[in-house]
């Protein structure tokens with residue numbers, strides 16, 4: 651059913667572009683950067699970087715984001731969709747902030763869908779129940795709902811300022827939608843030391859709320875003072891700890907698919923490499939005065955690609971990335 655629904659987003663032009671992306675990626679891995687960088691196949695577009703929670707370890711929620719706060723401009727978004735609709739397969743309407751706090755989210759989803767682009771967004775679920783009409787009308791294809799605790803006690807250890815019941819109410823409303831109107835629902839559970847004991851109970855929720863998929867995600871931490879948040883079960887941690895220091899388990903290699911196949915657009919049109927660049931420290935340009943194709947072939951972008959594919963550990967954000 652899902653495959654059938656998603657077939658409408660595929661076209662020969664998109665398949666052809668994917669072939670170009672693969673070819674560029676393969677060549678870059680061998681040190682050949684001479685080719686033009688093809689357009690991305692997926693994009694993350696930030697509806698807003700404002701949030702209604704103050705989650706631990708989230709620069710947006712904690713008020714530590716150095717970028718100004720704001721909401722996407724529809725004319726700029728329209729320009730982006732129009733210019734990239736032939737090659738863009740998937741748009742993720744999230745980056746920093748809570749997408750459901752953006753008044754134009756429904757319009758953004760509808761516009762992408764009209765242009766045959768698969769749409770998804772990730773939400774903390776606090777406003778889900780009251781946004782059910784928006785979801786019903788705009789019909790996003792996929793929603794990721796974060797639920798990192800099954801009681802207020804465990805939930806609010808990370809989702810500071812939230813109420814777990816709001817997420818349950820939202821899931822309930824989603825489960826009541828007729829099948830034709832219901833998006834693919836993914837429940838994302840960030841595993842911490844304070845909630846890992848709740849994992850076995852998630853299967854019951856899956857049935858109760860007709861959830862399509864449950865994802866157990868390892869948390870990203872930024873400093874040693876956050877080690878206590880890491881779960882005991884090593885399976886759910888992306889770090890090794892030695893002498894009180896954190897180190898990624900996965901050895902980072904000098905390449906990055908995400909950088910080549912995707913792009914991230916901040917609410918104000920700035921293009922950054924990926925969702926790890928929360929403060930737009932590596933801004934390559936702005937779609938308000940350039941096309942994405944120009945930005946991805948600018949000296950700045952090409953130099954960044956070269957550095958990731960030759961000496962990735964020289965870039966701070968890449969050192970705490972599992973890509």
Ligand code: SF4
Nearest residue numbers: 906924926967968971
């Ligand atoms: S942080 Fe670096 S390696 Fe990770 S996705 Fe971004 S560009 Fe790629």
